Amino acid sequence: MNLGFSLKRFGAVLYKEFIQMRRDRITFGMMIGLPIIQLFLFGFAINADPRNLPTLVEMGDNGPLSRAVIAGMQNSSYFAFTGAVSGVGEGEEALRRGTANFVVVIPEDFERDVVRGNKPEILIAADASDPSATGGAVAALSGIVNVAISETLTGPLAQQAGSAPFSMVVHREYNPEGKTSTNIVPGLLAIILSMTMVMITAVAIVKETERGTMEMLIATPVKPLEVMLGKILPYVFVGYVQTAVFLAAASLVFGVPFEGSVWAFFLGFNLFIVVNLALGFLISTAAKSQMQAMQLSFFTILPSILLSGFMFPFAGMPGWAQFIGQAVPATHFLRVVRKVMLKGGEVADVTGELWALIAILVVISGIAMLRYRQTLD
Amino acid sequence: MSEPLVIDVHGLTKNFGPKRVVDHFDIQVPKGAIYGFLGPNGSGKTTTIRMLCGLLTADEGEGTCLGFDVRKQAEQIKEQVGYMTQKFSYYEDLSIRENLDFVARMYRLDRRKQRVDQALADLGLADRQKQLAGSLSGGWKQRLALAACLLHEPKLLLLDEPTAGVDPKARRDFWDEIRRLSAMGVTVLVSTHYMDEAVQCDFITYIAYGKKLIDGPSSKIPEMVGLETWRVEGPELARLEDRLLTEPGVVQVARFGTVLHVSGTDKAALEATVERLKAEGTHRWSLQVAGLEEAFIYLMTGARDNFAGDGGKVAA
Numbered sequence: 207m208n209l210g211f212s213l214k215r216f217g218a219v220l221y222k223e224f225i226q227m228r229r230d231r232i233t234f235g236m237m238i239g240l241p242i243i244q245l246f247l248f249g250f251a252i253n254a255d256p257r258n259l260p261t262l263v264e265m266g267d268n269g270p271l272s273r274a275v276i277a278g279m280q281n282s283s284y285f286a287f288t289g290a291v292s293g294v295g296e297g298e299e300a301l302r303r304g305t306a307n308f309v310v311v312i313p314e315d316f317e318r319d320v321v322r323g324n325k326p327e328i329l330i331a332a333d334a335s336d337p338s339a340t341g342g343a344v345a346a347l348s349g350i351v352n353v354a355i356s357e358t359l360t361g362p363l364a365q366q367a368g369s370a371p372f373s374m375v376v377h378r379e380y381n382p383e384g385k386t387s388t389n390i391v392p393g394l395l396a397i398i399l400s401m402t403m404v405m406i407t408a409v410a411i412v413k414e415t416e417r418g419t420m421e422m423l424i425a426t427p428v429k430p431l432e433v434m435l436g437k438i439l440p441y442v443f444v445g446y447v448q449t450a451v452f453l454a455a456a457s458l459v460f461g462v463p464f465e466g467s468v469w470a471f472f473l474g475f476n477l478f479i480v481v482n483l484a485l486g487f488l489i490s491t492a493a494k495s496q497m498q499a500m501q502l503s504f505f506t507i508l509p510s511i512l513l514s515g516f517m518f519p520f521a522g523m524p525g526w527a528q529f530i531g532q533a534v535p536a537t538h539f540l541r542v543v544r545k546v547m548l549k550g551g552e553v554a555d556v557t558g559e560l561w562a563l564i565a566i567l568v569v570i571s572g573i574a575m576l577r578y579r580q581t582l583d
Numbered sequence: 584m585s586e587p588l589v590i591d592v593h594g595l596t597k598n599f600g601p602k603r604v605v606d607h608f609d610i611q612v613p614k615g616a617i618y619g620f621l622g623p624n625g626s627g628k629t630t631t632i633r634m635l636c637g638l639l640t641a642d643e644g645e646g647t648c649l650g651f652d653v654r655k656q657a658e659q660i661k662e663q664v665g666y667m668t669q670k671f672s673y674y675e676d677l678s679i680r681e682n683l684d685f686v687a688r689m690y691r692l693d694r695r696k697q698r699v700d701q702a703l704a705d706l707g708l709a710d711r712q713k714q715l716a717g718s719l720s721g722g723w724k725q726r727l728a729l730a731a732c733l734l735h736e737p738k739l740l741l742l743d744e745p746t747a748g749v750d751p752k753a754r755r756d757f758w759d760e761i762r763r764l765s766a767m768g769v770t771v772l773v774s775t776h777y778m779d780e781a782v783q784c785d786f787i788t789y790i791a792y793g794k795k796l797i798d799g800p801s802s803k804i805p806e807m808v809g810l811e812t813w814r815v816e817g818p819e820l821a822r823l824e825d826r827l828l829t830e831p832g833v834v835q836v837a838r839f840g841t842v843l844h845v846s847g848t849d850k851a852a853l854e855a856t857v858e859r860l861k862a863e864g865t866h867r868w869s870l871q872v873a874g875l876e877e878a879f880i881y882l883m884t885g886a887r888d889n890f891a892g893d894g895g896k897v898a899a
Binding site for chain 2: 418
């Protein structure tokens with residue numbers, strides 16, 4: 207009798223495991239498909255040194271030197287000039303709403319002051335609530351401008367070029383110290399909520415099917431809506447508790463300010479929770495076991511982290527990746543949180559995000575309701 | 584039948600993809616009857632029961648259950664039907680009392696506390712009411728499940744293999760309870776694999792491949808199957824059994840303890856074989872009234888499993 211290790215037995219276990227792996231379609235797809243999708247998706251989409259950041263300009267002076275500075279910035283590919291503003295208020299507004307990352311202000315009589323040697327200042331207001339997005343561009347600024355100057359100030363003015371004829375003043379708005387935690391901490395709320403809400407809901411619903419209790423439930427006169435609401439509401443409460451803990455920690459431990467409207471935050475936050483619960487519900491209609499529900503939830507969490515602008519600047523992603531990112535609920539909630547907490551946003555400043563969340567909610571719950579059936583067919 | 588029909592359906596059909604699981608099934612169940620639902624695994628019993636109580640929508644067919652349309656009035660049917668699933672389907676992480684209370688709330692029952700107390704007392708679980716349902720043994724889980732689906736005093740009980748995996752004593756108690764309910768006017772449709780349970784039913788229907796093979800009062804089933812049975816006693820029954828199966832006229836040999844029941848549908852051929860073997864003088868032969876058990880062994884061996892291939896040779 208051979209009591210040792212049997213290659214045949216080992217082989218049999220190995221073979222059985224492969225058969226089971228192949229039969230579990232979702233898990234199999236996740237093992238093969240997910241890494242490939244994610245590699246391509248995130249590999250190409252993520253850019254820690256973003257270019258083409260939307261920039262507005264306030265042209266107080268329209269001379270060749272001003273235009274040379276603007277052209278130089280544009281050519282550097284860091285800045286993409288999307289329009290002109292007049293007056294400080296308009297630029298501030300654009301920064302707060304997030305439609306521009308920079309506002310460049312060229313003062314009046316800029317060129318005359320340069321020629322006279324008055325050393326005027328070009329003001330660049332940067333949205334520093336996401337320091338990683340604007341940091342690269344700001345760092346490249348002095349090089350860009352020097353090139354522009356040396357090309358434009360020729361002849362008698364060439365001597366001015368040597369001794370910095372004007373200066374660039376960068377105002378870091380919303381996060382003057384450029385602290386990473388100020389940017390990351392508000393974003394974390396979006397990630398924490400997506401992770402827990404989606405996963406807990408999906409698992410809680412699949413659990414009923416997996417354990418057979420759903421069959422008993424459906425056999426009673428209970429309505430699907432009663433089951434869904436009853437199952438989901440406890441987790442809304444969990445979301446509230448998480449948010450309360452989060453807000454306390456953000457303020458007490460990390461010193462993150464809360465500048466804006468509580469009402470705007472409250473609206474965005476409730477909407478976001480509902481979207482996540484709907485997403486969890488949708489996952490539960492596809493998953494056959496709690497394990498699959500976990501795996502599918504995980505699948506939704508990666509884009510929330512990587513494509514939402516949480517970890518890498520949204521503006522730095524290529525157009526198609528931004529398009530996908532727009533479909534991720536966390537993208538919009540993240541903006542709401544940053545706008546409200548850091549930029550002092552009001553409800554009016556976040557209406558775009560709220561509508562986006564509502565649109566996502568309608569689509570997700572529509573699909574989920576189509577998939578959910580009251581019977582077992 | 585004098586009693587009104589509680590279930591009256593015709594042509595019930597259900598497909599899962601290309602597979603026809605239930606094929607034009609008819610059943611008429613009178614009030615207060617215990618109707619046994621027999622058939623091999625995968626024959627469509629569970630699917631039929633689910634269609635009757637509105638968990639599945641039939642692809643074809645029509646009829647009524649408790650006077651409500653089985654295809655359109657699932658809501659009304661659910662209010663008055665108690666459905667006990669094959670697998671324990673209550674919450675293992677809730678206590679016994681919490682489970683009963685939850686079910687009572689699902690049916691919006693009045694006097695909830697009283698009803699739950701009463702159910703606990705009837706179960707004999709009043710002092711263990713705080714125990715988690717998951718920690719109960721198979722027999723107790725089954726009793727809890729029955730109590731839970733009786734809470735709303737249903738007029739019709741649909742029991743899907745209720746005694747699978749339950750010990751004989753608990754099974755007997757369970758059937759005592761079923762008969763008590765039937766006497767009170769509750770109609771019971773119960774699927775089972777056990778013949779000792781089948782014989783307790785007033786009516787029996789046998790289904791295989793989603794098709795009904797036989798249906799009638801249980802006392803008439805053996806006659807409907809049309810078996811002739813001989814009883815054999817003597818030494819070396821195992822060898823005799825092997826030999827008998829090759830003899831003409833013998834369709835089935837079943838062993839009951841120390842005797843063999845030899846059955847066939849062709850009376851003359853079977854008799855000729857028996858006469859020949861009798862002459863050998865080694866065994867004692869006697870003609871026996873064919874019972875339900877032979878009839879079911881006959882039906883079941885004819886249609887062992889729906890996936891075994893074509894089994895249409897079994898005829899009632």
